[in-house]
Amino acid sequence: MGYAALEARYRELGDLGHVSAMLNWDEAVMMPVGGGEARAQAMATLSALIHREVVSADTGAWLSQAQAQDDLDAWQAANVREIARERTRAMALSESLVRERTSVAARCEQIWRSARPTSDWAAVVAPLAKLLDLTRETAQRLGDATAMAPYDALLDMYQPGISCAQIDPVFADLREFLPPLIETVLVRRAAPLPLPGPFPRAQQEALGRELMSRIGFDFAHGRLDVSHHPFCGGAPEDTRITTRYDEAEFLPSLMAVLHETGHALYEQGLPKAWRNLPVGEAAGMAVHESQSLLMEMQVCRSREFLQFAAPIIAAHLGGAHANEAAWQADNLYLGSTQVRRGLIRVDADEVTYPLHVILRYEFEQALLGGELQVVDIPDAWDQKMRATLGRATGSNHRDGCMQDVHWFAGLFGYFPCYTLGAVMAAQFFAAAQQKHGAIVAGVSRGDFAPLLNWLRENVHGRGRLVAPEQLLIDATGATLGTAAFKAHLTQRYLNA
Amino acid sequence: MGYAALEARYRELGDLGHVSAMLNWDEAVMMPVGGGEARAQAMATLSALIHREVVSADTGAWLSQAQAQDDLDAWQAANVREIARERTRAMALSESLVRERTSVAARCEQIWRSARPTSDWAAVVAPLAKLLDLTRETAQRLGDATAMAPYDALLDMYQPGISCAQIDPVFADLREFLPPLIETVLVRRAAPLPLPGPFPRAQQEALGRELMSRIGFDFAHGRLDVSHHPFCGGAPEDTRITTRYDEAEFLPSLMAVLHETGHALYEQGLPKAWRNLPVGEAAGMAVHESQSLLMEMQVCRSREFLQFAAPIIAAHLGGAHANEAAWQADNLYLGSTQVRRGLIRVDADEVTYPLHVILRYEFEQALLGGELQVVDIPDAWDQKMRATLGRATGSNHRDGCMQDVHWFAGLFGYFPCYTLGAVMAAQFFAAAQQKHGAIVAGVSRGDFAPLLNWLRENVHGRGRLVAPEQLLIDATGATLGTAAFKAHLTQRYLNA
Numbered sequence: 001m002g003y004a005a006l007e008a009r010y011r012e013l014g015d016l017g018h019v020s021a022m023l024n025w026d027e028a029v030m031m032p033v034g035g036g037e038a039r040a041q042a043m044a045t046l047s048a049l050i051h052r053e054v055v056s057a058d059t060g061a062w063l064s065q066a067q068a069q070d071d072l073d074a075w076q077a078a079n080v081r082e083i084a085r086e087r088t089r090a091m092a093l094s095e096s097l098v099r100e101r102t103s104v105a106a107r108c109e110q111i112w113r114s115a116r117p118t119s120d121w122a123a124v125v126a127p128l129a130k131l132l133d134l135t136r137e138t139a140q141r142l143g144d145a146t147a148m149a150p151y152d153a154l155l156d157m158y159q160p161g162i163s164c165a166q167i168d169p170v171f172a173d174l175r176e177f178l179p180p181l182i183e184t185v186l187v188r189r190a191a192p193l194p195l196p197g198p199f200p201r202a203q204q205e206a207l208g209r210e211l212m213s214r215i216g217f218d219f220a221h222g223r224l225d226v227s228h229h230p231f232c233g234g235a236p237e238d239t240r241i242t243t244r245y246d247e248a249e250f251l252p253s254l255m256a257v258l259h260e261t262g263h264a265l266y267e268q269g270l271p272k273a274w275r276n277l278p279v280g281e282a283a284g285m286a287v288h289e290s291q292s293l294l295m296e297m298q299v300c301r302s303r304e305f306l307q308f309a310a311p312i313i314a315a316h317l318g319g320a321h322a323n324e325a326a327w328q329a330d331n332l333y334l335g336s337t338q339v340r341r342g343l344i345r346v347d348a349d350e351v352t353y354p355l356h357v358i359l360r361y362e363f364e365q366a367l368l369g370g371e372l373q374v375v376d377i378p379d380a381w382d383q384k385m386r387a388t389l390g391r392a393t394g395s396n397h398r399d400g401c402m403q404d405v406h407w408f409a410g411l412f413g414y415f416p417c418y419t420l421g422a423v424m425a426a427q428f429f430a431a432a433q434q435k436h437g438a439i440v441a442g443v444s445r446g447d448f449a450p451l452l453n454w455l456r457e458n459v460h461g462r463g464r465l466v467a468p469e470q471l472l473i474d475a476t477g478a479t480l481g482t483a484a485f486k487a488h489l490t491q492r493y494l495n496a
Numbered sequence: 497m498g499y500a501a502l503e504a505r506y507r508e509l510g511d512l513g514h515v516s517a518m519l520n521w522d523e524a525v526m527m528p529v530g531g532g533e534a535r536a537q538a539m540a541t542l543s544a545l546i547h548r549e550v551v552s553a554d555t556g557a558w559l560s561q562a563q564a565q566d567d568l569d570a571w572q573a574a575n576v577r578e579i580a581r582e583r584t585r586a587m588a589l590s591e592s593l594v595r596e597r598t599s600v601a602a603r604c605e606q607i608w609r610s611a612r613p614t615s616d617w618a619a620v621v622a623p624l625a626k627l628l629d630l631t632r633e634t635a636q637r638l639g640d641a642t643a644m645a646p647y648d649a650l651l652d653m654y655q656p657g658i659s660c661a662q663i664d665p666v667f668a669d670l671r672e673f674l675p676p677l678i679e680t681v682l683v684r685r686a687a688p689l690p691l692p693g694p695f696p697r698a699q700q701e702a703l704g705r706e707l708m709s710r711i712g713f714d715f716a717h718g719r720l721d722v723s724h725h726p727f728c729g730g731a732p733e734d735t736r737i738t739t740r741y742d743e744a745e746f747l748p749s750l751m752a753v754l755h756e757t758g759h760a761l762y763e764q765g766l767p768k769a770w771r772n773l774p775v776g777e778a779a780g781m782a783v784h785e786s787q788s789l790l791m792e793m794q795v796c797r798s799r800e801f802l803q804f805a806a807p808i809i810a811a812h813l814g815g816a817h818a819n820e821a822a823w824q825a826d827n828l829y830l831g832s833t834q835v836r837r838g839l840i841r842v843d844a845d846e847v848t849y850p851l852h853v854i855l856r857y858e859f860e861q862a863l864l865g866g867e868l869q870v871v872d873i874p875d876a877w878d879q880k881m882r883a884t885l886g887r888a889t890g891s892n893h894r895d896g897c898m899q900d901v902h903w904f905a906g907l908f909g910y911f912p913c914y915t916l917g918a919v920m921a922a923q924f925f926a927a928a929q930q931k932h933g934a935i936v937a938g939v940s941r942g943d944f945a946p947l948l949n950w951l952r953e954n955v956h957g958r959g960r961l962v963a964p965e966q967l968l969i970d971a972t973g974a975t976l977g978t979a980a981f982k983a984h985l986t987q988r989y990l991n992a
Contacts, residue, residue: 012541012544012545015537015538015540015541015542016538016541016542016545018534018535018537018538019515019519019538019542022518022519022522023515023518023519026518026522030526030719031734032715032716032717032718032719032734033716034714034716034717034718034733034734035717035730035731035733035734037733038514038731038732038733038734038771038772039514039734041511041514041772042511042512042514042515044511045508045511045512046511046512046515048508049508049512049545218530219528220528220529220530221528221530221531222528222530223526223528234531235531235534236534237530237531237533237534237535238527238528238530238531238534238535275534276534276537
């Protein structure tokens with residue numbers, strides 16, 4: 001009885017989530033710049049309304065009743081668990097704090113968007129400092145309510161169940177393992193034959209669409225568009241991915257499409273019966289990232305995938321050169337697995353990428369803890385980049401501390417998900433391959449059904465039925481560990 | 497005190513209105529077909545939430561307090577008047593009726609969208625009948641609450657203050673005036689020199705954007721896109737118009753752009769201080785249509801506008817023929833003022849258009865009153881089209897009773913706004929010209945400031961400060977009448 005009312009309330013909240021997701025997509029892909037202020041205001045009101053319904057007394061009463069019910073099935077019980085978790089966190093925050101943080105974050109992101117092209121750090125200092133204050137207050141309140149340290153409370157917002165205690169050993173391991181690997185790879189790795197452009201945008205898009213369809217993206221329930229940064233947004237019934245095109249180079253854009261396709265397949269594969277309810281959502285952003293990275297890094301940058309894809313890529317983009325060696329699988333594989341110490345996280349290869357994330361993880365802890373002030377970020381960034389990747393940024397903030405949207409959108413605590421996702425992706429894919437030899441063989445001839453079936457069964461279709469740790473154990477037989485990831489990198493970059 | 501709380505509540509409701517407007521635009525322009533069901537559900541929840549807040553006890557208490565306040569300025573008092581009007585109407589409806597009608601309308605529209613291309617009338621009968629039932633119930637309840645006849649209560653939803661009592665004499669007058677005018681024009685009007693296509697879509701779009709900018713559309717606060725039917729959506733800060741392109745013919749698309757630009761200028765010119773509040777909204781859909789038709793029919797199909805625009809049009813589309821007579825103002829004017837008895841309302845010229853609307857007005861009254869059943873619409877349509885415009889539709893429902901989205905979206909009572917808008921447009925433009933000789937002179941050299949200033953001052957910037965009847969009187973010195981419209985048609989089609 002309590003459960004039925006609670007579920008109805010959360011279906012309504014799920015509708016508001018659908019609305020928010022669509023408007024977020026619209027803001028990044030469609031909105032004219034002058035629409036920003038009204039949009040920030042509308043998003044703040046939506047977040048306030050959602051908060052108001054979550055913390056309302058009747059939601060609380062129905063939740064208590066549902067928690068006492070013994071007639072719930074496993075999905076319903078998991079739904080109640082997720083709702084309780086979400087409500088505890090919401091109860092820790094006032095509506096005015098939620099509204100203000102949403103609105104300040106939206107405006108800060110808009111200011112960042114126009115300031116970044118000219119590295120105009122001065123323009124973002126004040127809004128970012130304000131946003132950090134509000135985030136610190138949010139983290140403190142969430143931490144108090146859940147008996148977590150403030151930064152752990154933020155991490156838990158994006159990937160439930162994850163804390164520094166689990167991240168630290170993983171990151172420490174990678175911090176030790178990666179630098180010597182990078183050194184070796186930089187010496188050994190051959191350069192690919194150049195691929196002669198230009199590659200008209202329309203042709204790149206047609207290629208992306210063809211490969212998306214082949215892999216399993218459902219265009220009746222989704223779109224491909226262009227935005228400043230590639231992302232996957234929307235809802236399971238209407239999943240919208242984006243990329244950006246550079247007519248001189250097609251691999252970065254194509255790999256972004258394939259990466260976002262991994263995210264999209266997760267969304268499109270979430271359990272249909274539990275749509276719009278917490279238990280029907282993805283298991284967290286690290287798990288989400290594991291799906292995009294499994295698709296991009298484990299599958300699409302593999303020699304097997306490129307054996308299948310090379311003729312398709314060449315047909316779309318190779319023109320008169322399509323039969324030359326540059327357009328064959330071996331060379332595309334070499335091009336897809338280059339390693340370099342770059343400034344930009346989103347352009348980084350899978351070997352250097354974790355170092356970009358670890359750097360941000362350390363920044364976030366210092367910012368949250370008050371040991372680092374916003375105004376000091378650029379200098380600290382320059383120093384850390386020199387120390388970590390041997391690259392200085394100086395006053396090139398655009399490619400330094402202003403490169404990522406996350407902090408300017410208030411997403412402190414999100415970055416670790418990228419590397420946790422990479423680690424999980426390797427672990428998932430190793431387990432899948434072990435159980436089904438047909439997966440890689442399928443990929444090499446463009447048959448993605450064995451792979452997709454495994455993912456649907458072991459990840460996508462489970463939503464939040466079990467805790468993320470359990471999801472990983474059920475699928476792979478082990479808790480989170482770096483072994484598969486390190487084995488994958490060693491195999492691809494040293495042994496192959 | 498009551499007023500301040502009431503205004504805060506309505507700013508929040510205004511945000512939800514912004515959200516709804518954006519999602520409506522998205523549905524027509526962006527949404528993949530499979531997203532329809534989730535979207536309909538989300539829109540229904542939004543409408544239910546808005547209804548819930550409007551009818552809530554605290555909204556009622558604040559409204560009563562505000563109505564008793566004597567310290568309100570004219571805008572605040574008008575805001576209270578509009579809120580009271582809206583609340584009376586909302587109180588007449590249950591949340592479940594609002595939710596069901598929104599959701600059934602959204603689904604019915606989606607079904608119509610896929611059924612129309614094949615004239616599949618059978619697919620829409622049941623959903624349309626269901627929607628008509630819900631609309632009839634809505635009309636009855638609204639009528640009871642406002643002491644109006646049910647159909648008047650629907651008319652009042654789109655254009656406050658308008659009823660059959662005012663529409664009937666206007667339509668009777670036109671029904672008498674137009675047929676002989678059409679006969680004469682069809683005999684007399686010369687055909688234009690043909691304009692050789694094809695006209696690539698990108699070039700048509702560039703032309704549309706240039707003329708939009710020249711007229712005053714603010715692209716920092718708006719967009720131009722493509723949809724099945726041209727429309728103007730979004731919000732004042734983010735006004736989104738659409739058109740559709742036919743590469744064989746550019747005038748219909750261009751005129752649609754200019755028409756929607758008229759709507760957009762109204763939105764972008766609404767009073768900034770009252771954004772997101774009822775008093776800051778447009779004065780009604782007939783007044784809105786007067787602004788699009790003033791721009792399209794009075795201004796952009798005039799010889800003066802085409803004198804300015806011809807070289808721009810020719811530069812974008814004329815290619816090697818740009819200097820030939822076909823691309824000169826005189827021929828473009830002839831092409832823009834052709835009259836024919838067609839099947840399609842949206843393709844109709846300004847002389848035959850009112851007959852399309854009058855036909856629909858009669859249908860709506862018969863459908864609401866129960867004298868006509870949904871299943872009998874196609875035969876009745878065929879008969880009425882023969883009688884009114886001498887054209888049979890037979891089983892060509894696509895271009896017959898399935899041509900318009902309105903009924904399938906639940907918008908019964910909307911159609912009269914088009915012709916009331918045409919009549920008002922002529923009345924506004926005649927008054928503007930009389931007071932400012934500079935307006936037409938400005939248009940002929942591409943200076944739209946005198947026109948836009950007059951519109952901003954007399955229409956756009958006034959929002960809902962005064963009742964629509966009063967807005968018309970203040971701007972033109974007269975109540976609604978057909979004199980200016982008939983004079984305009986006579987001048988353009990018989991005397992020129």
